[in-house]
Amino acid sequence: MKRRRPSGLPDARGHFGRFGGRFVPETLMAPLIELESAYLAAKRDPKWTRRLRELSTTYAGRPTPLYFAERLTEHAGGARIYLKREDLCHTGAHKVNNVLGQGLLATRMGKKRIIAETGAGQHGVATATAAALFGLPCDVYMGAEDVERQKPNVFRMKLLGARVIPVDSGSRTLKDAVNEALRDWVTNVRTTYYCLGSAMGPHPYPMMVRDFQTVIGREARSQALRTIGRLPDAVVACVGGGSNAIGLFHAFIADRRVRLIGVEPGGRGLATGRHGASISGGAVGVLHGSMSYLLQNDDGQVTEAHSISAGLDYPGVGPEHAYYYDAGRFTFEPITDEEAVEAFSSLTRLEGLMPALESAHAVAYALRLAKTLPRTKSLLVGLSGRGDKDVHVVAKALGMTLE
Amino acid sequence: MNRIDDVFTRLRTTGERALGPYFTAGDPSLDVTRRLVIEAARRGADLIELGVPFSDPIADGPVIQRAAARALANGATLVRVLETVAAIRREASVPIALMTYYNPVLAFGLEPFAEAAIKAGVDGVIVPDLPPEEADPLAEELHPRGLSLIYMVAPTSTPARMRTIARRSRGFLYVVSLTGVTGERQELPRELADQMRELRALTTKPLCVGFGISRPDQAAQVARLADGVIVGSAIVRLCEERATSSSLVEDVGDFIADLKKPLRNG
Ligand SMILES: Cc1ncc(COP(=O)(O)O)c(C=O)c1O
Numbered sequence: 001m002k003r004r005r006p007s008g009l010p011d012a013r014g015h016f017g018r019f020g021g022r023f024v025p026e027t028l029m030a031p032l033i034e035l036e037s038a039y040l041a042a043k044r045d046p047k048w049t050r051r052l053r054e055l056s057t058t059y060a061g062r063p064t065p066l067y068f069a070e071r072l073t074e075h076a077g078g079a080r081i082y083l084k085r086e087d088l089c090h091t092g093a094h095k096v097n098n099v100l101g102q103g104l105l106a107t108r109m110g111k112k113r114i115i116a117e118t119g120a121g122q123h124g125v126a127t128a129t130a131a132a133l134f135g136l137p138c139d140v141y142m143g144a145e146d147v148e149r150q151k152p153n154v155f156r157m158k159l160l161g162a163r164v165i166p167v168d169s170g171s172r173t174l175k176d177a178v179n180e181a182l183r184d185w186v187t188n189v190r191t192t193y194y195c196l197g198s199a200m201g202p203h204p205y206p207m208m209v210r211d212f213q214t215v216i217g218r219e220a221r222s223q224a225l226r227t228i229g230r231l232p233d234a235v236v237a238c239v240g241g242g243s244n245a246i247g248l249f250h251a252f253i254a255d256r257r258v259r260l261i262g263v264e265p266g267g268r269g270l271a272t273g274r275h276g277a278s279i280s281g282g283a284v285g286v287l288h289g290s291m292s293y294l295l296q297n298d299d300g301q302v303t304e305a306h307s308i309s310a311g312l313d314y315p316g317v318g319p320e321h322a323y324y325y326d327a328g329r330f331t332f333e334p335i336t337d338e339e340a341v342e343a344f345s346s347l348t349r350l351e352g353l354m355p356a357l358e359s360a361h362a363v364a365y366a367l368r369l370a371k372t373l374p375r376t377k378s379l380l381v382g383l384s385g386r387g388d389k390d391v392h393v394v395a396k397a398l399g400m401t402l403e
Numbered sequence: 404m405n406r407i408d409d410v411f412t413r414l415r416t417t418g419e420r421a422l423g424p425y426f427t428a429g430d431p432s433l434d435v436t437r438r439l440v441i442e443a444a445r446r447g448a449d450l451i452e453l454g455v456p457f458s459d460p461i462a463d464g465p466v467i468q469r470a471a472a473r474a475l476a477n478g479a480t481l482v483r484v485l486e487t488v489a490a491i492r493r494e495a496s497v498p499i500a501l502m503t504y505y506n507p508v509l510a511f512g513l514e515p516f517a518e519a520a521i522k523a524g525v526d527g528v529i530v531p532d533l534p535p536e537e538a539d540p541l542a543e544e545l546h547p548r549g550l551s552l553i554y555m556v557a558p559t560s561t562p563a564r565m566r567t568i569a570r571r572s573r574g575f576l577y578v579v580s581l582t583g584v585t586g587e588r589q590e591l592p593r594e595l596a597d598q599m600r601e602l603r604a605l606t607t608k609p610l611c612v613g614f615g616i617s618r619p620d621q622a623a624q625v626a627r628l629a630d631g632v633i634v635g636s637a638i639v640r641l642c643e644e645r646a647t648s649s650s651l652v653e654d655v656g657d658f659i660a661d662l663k664k665p666l667r668n669g
Contacts, residue, residue, distance in 0.1 A: 013536055021536070021537050022534060022536060022537065023505055023532045023533060023534075023537055024461075024532055024534065025461065025462045025531050025532060025534075025555070025557070025579075026531075026534055026554070026555045026556060026557040026559075026560060026564075026568070026579065027462075027557035027558070027559050027579060027582055027583075028559075029534050029536075029557075029559075029560070029564065030557075030559045030560060030561050030564060031559060169465075169468055169472075170458065170459070170472070175459065176459075179459050179460075179461050182461045183461060183462075183463075183464070183584045186461070186462065186582070186583055186584055187582060187583040187584065188582075189559060189582060190559075190582070283510075284509075285506045285509055285510060286504075286505045286506045286509060286532065287459060287506065288459070288461075289532070296506065296510065298510065299480040299481060299482070299507060299510060299511075300457075300481070300506040300507035300508070300509060300510025300511065301457065301458040301475060301506075301507070302458045302459050302506070303458075
């Protein structure tokens with residue numbers, strides 16, 4: 001089956017239909033335009049793209065396998081479940097695909113310093129890793145609340161030579177870490193590269209981060225054709241800012257018969273208001289430089305997200321997801337904290353694969369969907385990361401304590 | 404006629420520079436904000452920037468961030484800020500520019516916002532996260548109603564961007580003096596004079612300089628280059644420190660008078 005090119009989005013101003021764009025202080029406009037040209041030039045430079053491919057293979061461990069989860073499939077008793085194993089990437093998640101690209105771009109642009117925001121610490125660890133690899137000093141902004149929740153990753157970043165700066169403003173989580181990283185960037189934009197962690201933020205980030213992550217879907221699509229013999233019936237991925245999901249979905253957009261399903265953090269349940277489901281439970285607005293769906297009150301104040309998974313605990317979502325949601329091409333489903341923990345346990349016990357709590361959301365929805373489908377159908381699930389970082393959170397959720 | 408344009412026309416004939424103090428609406432309360440604005444106008448403020456609090460103020464430093472958080476906790480919504488402007492209008496005719504991030508305006512609805520703002524007596528709107536590329540939808544609602552959309556120009560703006568901003572901005576140009584967020588600074592950036600010279604070559608519209616100006620001596624320095632001086636964090640910090648003092652309004656008024664002094668007959 002030949003793959004058709006997906007749409008030419010975003011447009012020249014970074015718009016995906018009515019979403020995306022650049023809603024930032026004027027100070028950042030020229031630097032964002034410069035970043036966009038630097039990225040487009042790098043993309044056309046065969047030496048640069050070869051170097052990125054080389055690092056993807058020899059450093060990050062690509063390609064990652066597509067694994068048929070036989071016992072999980074039996075357990076669900078329906079459609080066959082295949083896992084795209086991003087958990088096998090260096091640093092334990094798909095985040096490395098993005099930071100290698102952006103890190104290479106930062107060096108190409110002659111930037112002297114890298115900054116990043118992080119929620120769970122996964123993107124922070126990935127950025128600190130790239131900073132070590134490229135020999136650049138690195139500052140990572142992290143909500144003070146998350147610094148507490150994700151101590152092992154804080155320590156990992158420090159070991160990698162990065163400085164972790166706790167953010168005490170607002171809700172003291174990922175949203176506030178992005179605010180603080182943006183403020184740093186506004187101040188130090190001439191020398192500093194801002195390595196944004198998901199397919200969100202002002203143009204060109206949603207496009208650029210997507211491009212760095214589409215390798216997931218390209219690999220998965222041809223692996224599916226080889227191992228299943230045809231395309232999967234549905235592709236499922238968890239959605240925080242949306243980078244692993246857009247990376248996995250993109251190669252399938254033109255395959256009209258493949259359902260593309262983003263799984264949002266349902267937290268305690270949509271009805272409780274304590275969730276992070278920006279599309280299922282939010283409204284259109286502007287946050288962190290782009291127009292998309294976000295959690296907000298009637299006055300346009302951004303409200304806090306709630307999720308057991310720190311990497312999904314974000315009140316916004318990347319603009320391309322908003323676009324394909326409106327276009328009816330992507331659908332979004334919430335999965336609660338409880339369901340995610342249950343899926344974490346199932347995958348761990350049945351397959352010996354301990355997923356990140358983020359990825360466990362995708363697994364949970366896949367299990368639910370698989371049950372409703374016959375054995376002739378197949379589901380491809382993005383296993384975006386591994387769960388070592390989450391064992392203490394899961395222990396707490398299961399009423400156990402760790403020493 | 405727009406009150407902002409009137410002020411600059413008047414000041415140009417006298418050689419005076421405008422003082423534009425910034426207040427975060429609702430800090431410490433909307434009623435005190437009303438009294439602060441009226442007192443500021445009485446003590447020499449030529450135009451007021453009234454900040455609408457937002458949950459995620461990415462262009463602001465710690466002082467204004469804290470003020471926004473307090474104001475939100477006090478229930479200062481855009482609707483209530485507009486009511487406060489209407490209340491101020493019963494007592495003072497000082498031009499008022501709302502400084503608001505884009506999302507509260509979007510949530511209000513662009514057209515209803517423009518209607519409500521003009522009805523309340525607002526004169527201009529400054530949206531720090533709305534560059535010219537994204538501003539058409541709002542400008543199309545504001546301008547036909549006689550409300551000015553005031554744009555910011557930054558030290559990083561390219562000559563082409565400066566030209567676009569100079570052409571589009573109404574009322575005045577808000578010249579961001581430094582590469583950074585709002586907040587008090589010990590020294591003014593050295594490049595400011597060059598930045599102002601470049602802008603003067605592009606436009607005859609009034610230029611008001613803001614970000615980092617916190618003392619009368621700094622205001623005096625900027626007055627040599629600019630048509631107006633905007634002071635934010637220093638005033639907001641005073642409101643924070645004296646929030647519970649019975650002399651808050653008077654103290655802020657004294658500070659405004661001190662800032663205005665070097666701006667008279669430039
Ligand atoms: C393993 C894993 N999956 C998913 C996410 C969510 O991010 P995104 O939606 O950008 O893929 C994170 C974020 O930290 C993560 O660590």
